[in-house]
Amino acid sequence: MAVAIIIYVAIIALMIISGWKIFEKAGKPGWAFIIPIYNIIVLLDIVKKPWWWLLLFLIPLVNIVFLIWMYNRLSKSFGYDAGFTVGLILLSIVFFPILGFGKSEYKALED
Numbered sequence: 001m002a003v004a005i006i007i008y009v010a011i012i013a014l015m016i017i018s019g020w021k022i023f024e025k026a027g028k029p030g031w032a033f034i035i036p037i038y039n040i041i042v043l044l045d046i047v048k049k050p051w052w053w054l055l056l057f058l059i060p061l062v063n064i065v066f067l068i069w070m071y072n073r074l075s076k077s078f079g080y081d082a083g084f085t086v087g088l089i090l091l092s093i094v095f096f097p098i099l100g101f102g103k104s105e106y107k108a109l110e111d
Contacts, residue, residue: 011093014093014097015092015093015096016033016034017100018096018097018099018100018101019033019034019039019096019100020033020034020100021099021100021101022046022074022096022099022100023042023043023046025078025099025100025104025105025106026046026077026106027106028042028045028046029042037054040054040057041054043070043074044070046074046077046106047070047073047074047077047109048073048108048109048110049070049073053066053070068085068089071085071088071089072085073109074088074099075088075099076109077106077107077108077109078099078104078105078106078107079104079105079107080104
């Protein structure tokens, strides 16, 4: 049981550090990743979408569509394609660290 807890905490720490690094690469404060709701607002700013999309994340089923859209724009912001978006959705434990610790650079998207 203790080993499972240690692995769980390590995975959470990896995801937090990865998100922190992604925010810093995009020119945003890394600490914003750990603040609930505000992290979504900052992420929407990174992917160049309006803040009111946050309200769309409160609608069941609609939130799934907009989350996929947001992840797609995030992967494009770092120079990746739709295949990377699928990785962000299905294997986020692998693909978020790739964005955070990899050599990918943030390129602001045009609307």
